[in-house]
Amino acid sequence: MKLSSRIIKIDRTRIFFGKDSLAEIQKFRRSVHLDKGKVFILVDTVTHELCLPVLLKQVSQLAENQILIIPDGEEAKTLETANRLWKDLMTAHAGRDALLITLGGGVVTDLGGFVAAGYMRGIPCIHIPTTLLGQVDASIGGKTGINLDSVKNLVGFFYSPTAIFIDPRFLDTLPEAQLRSGLAEIIKSVLVGNAGLWNKLKKHPVVEMFRTPNDSVIWQHLIVGAITFKSQIIKEDFIEKKRRATLNFGHTIGHAIESFSHLKGYRPLLHGEAVAIGMICAAYLSSVKTGLPKKDLEEISTYIHSGFDLFPFQSDDQAALIELMTHDKKNRDGRVRFTLISAPGSPRINISCEPAEITDALNYYLQSS
Ligand SMILES: NC(=O)c1ccc[n+]([C@@H]2O[C@H](COP(=O)([O-])OP(=O)(O)OC[C@H]3O[C@@H](n4cnc5c(N)ncnc54)[C@H](O)[C@@H]3O)[C@@H](O)[C@H]2O)c1
Known part of the structure; x- marks a missing residue:
C-alpha cells in the first residue's frame, strides 16, 4: 500500500x-x-x-x-x-x-x-x-x-x-503534549478497529514515537489507519445511530476525568490525555464484562502508562467522577453505558456497568501505574 x-x-x-x-x-x-x-x-x-x-x-x-x-x-x-x-x-x-x-x-x-x-x-x-x-x-x-x-x-x-x-x-x-493527545485517539482507533496495527504499535513505546519523524512509515500507517477506520464508520453511520458509538472507547470515563481535572484544580488535562486514562479503565471493564484476556489488559495498561503521566485522583474523588459520567449523552435509563472490547479490534457497544464496577476500574487505573 x-x-x-x-x-x-x-x-x-x-x-x-x-x-x-x-x-x-x-x-x-x-x-x-x-x-x-x-x-x-x-x-x-x-x-x-x-x-x-x-x-x-x-x-x-x-x-x-x-x-x-x-x-x-x-x-x-x-x-x-x-x-x-x-x-x-x-x-x-x-x-x-x-x-x-x-x-x-x-x-x-x-x-x-x-x-x-x-x-x-x-x-x-x-x-x-x-x-x-x-x-x-x-x-x-x-x-x-x-x-x-x-x-x-x-x-x-x-x-x-x-x-x-x-x-x-x-x-x-x-508541542509534544498535543502530539500525545492525538496519539491517544490513534491508540483508541487501533484498539477498537485494527488488531494488526495494535500489534505493530505496541512495539513502539509512546516516548519512542515522539522521536520518530512524522513522515516515517509507522506514523503514516497510524495516521492513514485512523483516518480510514473513522471514514468507514462514518460512511455506515453518519449521525451516530449505532456503529459510530465504537469510537467512544475510553471516552465515558475520559470525558468525566477531563471535566473533573478542570473543576478540581488538578492540572487540566488535554482531551487525549483524559481518554488515555479512560481507555485503561475501559480495558479493565472489558476484562470483567466482555472477556478481554488479562494479557491484553496488561499490555494496553502498560503501553498507555509508559507515555502518559499518572492523574493522581483520590479515592474520595470517585463518587464525583461517577456522578459526572451519569451526564454522558449516550446513557439510557440512568445507567452509564460503555464501549468495550472483547479483544483488540473487536468492539462491543452499549454495555451498562454498575457504579461498583466503575469504582473497581478507577482503582485498577491507580494501582496499575
Ligand atoms: N468534530 C469532531 O468529531 C471532534 C472530535 C474530537 C475533538 N473535537 C474537538 O477538537 C477540539 C480539540 O482539538 P485540538 O486538540 O486540535 O485543539 P486546538 O484546536 O485547540 O489545538 C491545540 C493547540 O495547538 C495549536 N496548533 C494547531 N496546529 C498547530 C501546529 N501545527 N503547530 C503548533 N501549534 C498548533 C493551536 O493553536 C492550539 O493552541 C475540541 O474542541 C474538541 O471538542 C472534535
Missing part, C-alpha cells in the same frame, strides 16, 4: 493525505467548481503564525484571500466568535459561492464547519487540520459545534466538508 499520498472518499468528502496533498488544492477546487467565488481562510493566532506560511508557500494563489483570525484555544469555540465571523463574511459580501478554508486544530475545524454550515444555510468548506487530533479525528466525520457556557459541543450541526487536506508536515511544530 502506497501511503505517502492517498485519497480516501467518504460520500461527498474527499480526503487527501500526504506531503504533496496541499499542492492538489487548486486542481481540486477547479474540479468541483469551487474556484469562482470568494475564499476565506480561518486560522487561530498560532496557526496564523506557524501554519499559514506553510500553506501559502505550497499554494501561493491563496495569498490574495481574506484571512479570518480567532484566538487560539477552546475558549474561542463560542457563539460570539461564530457571530463575529458571520458578520465578517457579510461585510466582505461573501455569497453562496464563497468557500471557507479552515487551517488549524479541532477548535478551528469545529468552529469553521459550524460557521460554514450556518452562513446562508451552508457554504462549502475545506478543512486543513494541523494538529494530530485534528488530522485523525476532529476534521473527519462532519460533526461541527460550539460550546455553550461550560458545556462542550452542546450546539452544532452535522455538516460535511467538501474536502480535507492532511499534510503530516504541519505536525513538525506541534
